[in-house]
Amino acid sequence: MIYSEKVLEHFKKPHNQGEIKNADAVGEVGNPVCGDVMKIYIKMEKDVIKDVKFETLGCAAAIAVSSALTDMVKNKTIDEALKITKDQIVEDLGGLPPVKVHCSMLGVEALHQAIENYKKNIKH
Numbered sequence: 001m002i003y004s005e006k007v008l009e010h011f012k013k014p015h016n017q018g019e020i021k022n023a024d025a026v027g028e029v030g031n032p033v034c035g036d037v038m039k040i041y042i043k044m045e046k047d048v049i050k051d052v053k054f055e056t057l058g059c060a061a062a063i064a065v066s067s068a069l070t071d072m073v074k075n076k077t078i079d080e081a082l083k084i085t086k087d088q089i090v091e092d093l094g095g096l097p098p099v100k101v102h103c104s105m106l107g108v109e110a111l112h113q114a115i116e117n118y119k120k121n122i123k124h
Helices: 005-012 060-073 078-082 086-092 102-122
Strands: 025-030 037-045 048-057
Touching: 005 060, 025 102, 037 060, 037 102, 048 060, 048 078, 060 086, 060 102, 078 102, 086 102
Parallel strands: none
Antiparallel strands: 025 037, 037 048
């Protein structure tokens, strides 16, 4: 399987990897077919994602997607973050092999889940 240089870069030296202990919300998704599991932590300040981290168990593409996505959403408003698509992530990474494009959807789903959990938490 051939990955772009940017995918390999994010895989070897992932950005924003880890856990936010006092996160405002967490989103976790998994794909039972490939076994990838992605967890996204967000720290908010007035509806702006001030910090974001991830923990991903999965292939090079899943880790690269998590890394690139967290770079893309940092300092974005909730509305801006929700507009990021799997295609934008794939494009940012310089492409993914067709059998790995589903990893980009996992990233978007984990982010959306974290944001939904944040919205639920602030309504209480």
